[in-house]
Amino acid sequence: MLLRLHQIDKFYPTGEGPLHVLNGIDLSLEAGKSLALTGESGSGKSTLLHLVAGLDSPDAGEIHLGGTNIVGLNDTALAALRRATVGLVFQQFNLIPSLDVAANLAFQARLAGRPDPAWLKVLAKRLGLAQVLTRYPEQLSAGQQQRVAIGRTLAARPRLVLADEPTGNLDEATGDAVLDLMLSLVAETGAALLMVTHSNRLANRLNARVHLHAGRLV
Amino acid sequence: MVWTGLTALLSHWRRRPVQLAMLLLGLSLATALWSAVQAINGEARASYDRAAAILGQDRLAQLVREDGARMDQQVFVRLRRAGWLVSPVIEGEMRFGDVRLRVLGIDPLTLPPQAQQVNVAVGDELLPFITAPGVLYAAPETATRLTEQATPPVRVAEGLPPGTVLTDIGQAQVLLGAKDKISRLLLWPDQPIGRAPLKVTAPGLTLRQPSETGDLARLTDSFHLNLTAFGFLAFAVGLFIVHSAIGLAFEQRRQVFRTLRALGLPARVLVLLLIAELLIFALLAGLVGVALGYVVASALLPDVAATLRGLYGADVPGTLSIRPAVWAAGLAIAVIGTLVAAAQSLWRLWHLPLLAAAQPRAWARASERALRAQGVAAMVLLLTAAGIAQFGSGLEAGFALLAALLLGAALALPLVLTGILQLGGRLVRGPLAEWFWADTRQQLPGLSLALMALLLALAANVGVSTMVSSFRLTFTGWLDQRLAAELYVTARTEAEATAIHDWLAQRSDAVLPIWSVEGRVAGQPAAIYGVADHATYRDNWPILSAVPEVWDRIAAGDGALINEQLARRQELGLGDQITLPGGWRASIVGVYSDYGNPIGQVIIGIDTLVQHYPDVSRLRYAIRIAPGKAEALAAGLRAQFGLPAQNVIDQAGIKVFSLKVFERTFRVTAALNVLTLGVAGLAMFASLMTLSGMRLPQLAPVWAMGLTRRHLAWLELSRGLLLAALTMLAAVPVGIALAFVLLAVVNVEAFGWRLPMHLFPGDWARLAALALLAAGLAAAAPAWRLARLSPSDLLKVFAHER
Amino acid sequence: MSVRALLIYMCLAAAPAFGQGFAGLGTEADGFSVPQPGTAFNFPADHGPHPGYRIEWWYLTANLQAADGADYGVQWTLFRSALAPVERSGWSSPQLWMGHAGLTTQTHQFVAERSARGGIGQAGVTAAPFAAWIDNWQMAGRALPEADALSALDLRAAGRAFSYELALDAKGPLVPQGVQGYSVKSEKGQASYYYSQPFYHVTGTLTLPAGAIAVTGQAWLDHEWSSQPLAEDQTGWDWFSLHFDSGEKMMGFRLRDGGAGFTSATWIKADGRPQPQAPGALRVTPLETAAVAGRSVPIRWRVQLPEKGVDVTIRTLNPEAWMDTRFPYWEGPIRFEGTHAGRGYLEMTGYE
Ligand SMILES: Nc1ncnc2c1ncn2[C@@H]1O[C@H](COP(=O)(O)OP(=O)(O)O)[C@@H](O)[C@H]1O
């Protein structure tokens, strides 16, 4: 089992007392499989994803990733985990504005110490970015930007790809094309995929789906 | 609506107190440095005016001798008996113990009402005033200095310039050893009819029109222009802070502006509201700034006063008075500065499209075009500087050159840094390093103002310290040449002088007279010295250029040496003729350097001096003796004649004193420099602080991809240091250019001497360390904040609602 | 009689440079000489200055007429005041000098004043040949050696807009005032040495902004010196010098003291013999006042000396004859009619 969550609790402090966002979440995902995480806005999907990515830590429970419990790891270990094991795709793309497309694509792979120019070339070609490698993010369309983000993530060959409504900012046609690309590429790399979406149509294209409601999985 | 609008606008500051503090701090600091300089200049000018206005010289015409020499008292009686309403004045310098003063002798009975600023000799004070031993009137400060000295009775009179005593003309003649002599005649404004013609009654006298500014004001002009330039520089640097704080506040409130506009608030009203808000801040900060300025000024004034006394013989009180003009000017400059700093933001706001999408980083992302325009402006300014250097002349041109040079360099900085960062980015390997350089370049537009401020401060530092150090090096070498004699003695009377001379004849290797008269040469105040024909001068005198056998020519009495400042100001050269007091002419056989002396100086043979000026005061001598015996001789001299300690000075004593004056001269400049650097550091801090809020979206992805916050914080800190270091690198050549202009243009115009430039890389290293420290401190706080940021703050960047 | 001592006293007290030299006047004359009765004048030496006495003046007033009959008045005064009863040469001389010059026309009053220190030659008086001067103002004797030094004088002064140059020739003798020149001033015994020369015939030229005017007329010179002041309660005085068409002269004054005042007069016969009048014999009554320099000043007077059958009405040539000097006062020419007719000079001080 690549990923196993056990009794995850997460609270946010708010003006009206602590907000219990996640309440005893149990979840697991095998390597190479894909899982859709649905739920209405504000149900805690992103929160869950961030916990898995080691960007934030739960208030209770365990997260086993590749056999290690990442809860309680220090900053450096979490950073190493993010670098080498997981890849993130955000709705907002979050490219590095000061680097051009080629550098953005290569960035995480190089950071993870797994640069692979041949694979990068393939990715760029498959993602239709070969012509825009020297451009800067702000000179790209939204769809192109998201394809760069996907390429950047997959270039590092992470074992787990975490995507947070990756097509949420794209129109439906572009979104579908980008998703197709992502799904096939993820499949090719053999990575597992945990994708947040609120679209049933998209969720159905994955191996399995879970629904988050009132802090619990249903 | 308006009220609601204002509340909405102001609420921004309540949520961002640090930003408000930066704005106010920047503005008050800028105002403070400016006001400090204004207050100092104001104080000095007021005291020159007082000196110039004394005896109504600013309003009364005077009769003087063309050559500045004293005239016979009978001229006064002759003019009065010919119907001219004139009043005699005698003036001169004299020493009471170790206090040197200007003595002014007046005749209270004929003094024109315009000359009676000071009420002296009123009522029963008249008899003691005009009869021996007389009464000295002095400003409170001067009176205090005189308490220890043996003088005629001293009375305090407010309104007299410091360093001046007023006494009866008869008593002054006795004190100055000028029996029946007067220096000049004050002319009553209303003269009776039927006067005899001036030419017949008083041939040889010329009419000098009243002058608003005395010699002092003219001489010290350059010094004050210098201070003003630095005050302005500090102010400009401070404005960078204000500009970036205002720019940020406007950017962050775009949404509020848009909402207000959408709710129906006209653009005009909105702009007016913002101007009102800025004016409130400007006035607040202006008040604090001027108050702070007074604190700075009163800390600096004693040094300025010492400088002015040492360098120009100008007496300025060591304490400040509060001048309304300084307050008004301080507030005005704060308001003007604020509006200038806000002009761009206001202009943008005026043109803000009602529904345009928000561009949070728009203000920071200077377009290529803007950068290019800035580059063109920089080019134009630097070319202008080159043009002025080539063709300009005069002190104003010198400062225009400085301004063009500094501003051009500042404008060119972002372009230069962009180039360097681009190059750096290409040279480094590794994703983080590449990102670091690329991202640093990305940050440049947001930081460029602060960096320009830093560049100005650093360049000014490099320039001024190079100038001062070069000057110091030249000056100490010059002192060694100039002060060749081992001892200098001043007798109290001519009889004593003769006795001392005879006593020394057997006991020393040489006794060289140092006698001089004062007068005007080529229309300017000057001193004429006589020198003996002696190896002391032949071997040591700091000659710049001379005809062959110059000392023989001097000894033969057919030549004169002049100092560099006289040569430069009057464009005199070897072989030219000058007219000396008394109307005789001499040919220039040499020019020598004479640092630290504001007035012209002429050296002729001692015999020639005595021949042309038989009543020259013969009180001072230089003594040559084996250095080892000097101390014993000095002691013997003091004991033999009961001379006060300060009447026998050894070479080292004078050198120490001269160097002390020198150091004090530049202490103010150094202080202003450090303060300016501090302000620049603050500008950088303000910019980094405001940028740090907008940095998160750029940093969060990198964090998400596997960097710790700590690592990011270190990188941020390094970024600040890198930029500071690069700016420092750029500042060195600019500073050297600045030093060159100061040494070769401004000094020549201001003081009349040109100095060779020496470079002191050690100073730069110290300055670089200081700059890095300042930048490090400025970058530390935002970096620290980043390191301690909670993940959820970073995660907000990824939130969909953004 | 020395009413003008008060003038100088107040005048100098008000002048900042002079003032305190006279504060001691109230006390006895510290070191200064005091006039003694029965001392004969010693001319020409007594025409010169007396540095041992505190105050001294040479005071000349002239009534002049131009060819067109227009009246003019001229005043020339040199005051000496001593800070100490000695003379020294050079700037430390304690002798201070002050000059007043006035020229009155029917419509204008011209005034100038000068001050100077003794000891350097800017101002002074010499007895023989007689010369009194301050700056370029002077009263210079040109009498023949055997005649009195004051019997023929050249007089001149100049101000910003006027000047005058007059030749004076005495047609009568010097007139000692009081008892042989010892003039008692109060019941307390203060006195001065005082003589006059009221018999000058004058010819000369006045220069006014409009041009030069040739004039003739008569003039009156007083020379007086003393060391003592007047009484403290006296607030001012009115002084008259009258040239009767008949050739007689009269000097009279009233001292105002808040009470009835004190009057005195001297009748001078045409041959120069003085007839001192008893105190109170003279009666003077203001008839009309005018606003002059912001004060109310009498400009028409009734003057009576029943002893000599004099009852005349005096009017001023120019009511605005204001001497706007450091201590201002009124001094100007007058004409009178009634039992007698003639011209003269009026001086009024202390009107607020
Ligand atoms: N840092 C935070 N502090 C407080 N509340 C938060 C924070 N982040 C998210 N929330 C709240 O937690 C809930 C879940 O948020 P999120 O995980 O972003 O939901 P989703 O992604 O499903 O829309 C929401 O109500 C949101 O407002």
Ligand SMILES: [Mg+2]
């Ligand atoms: Mg979400």
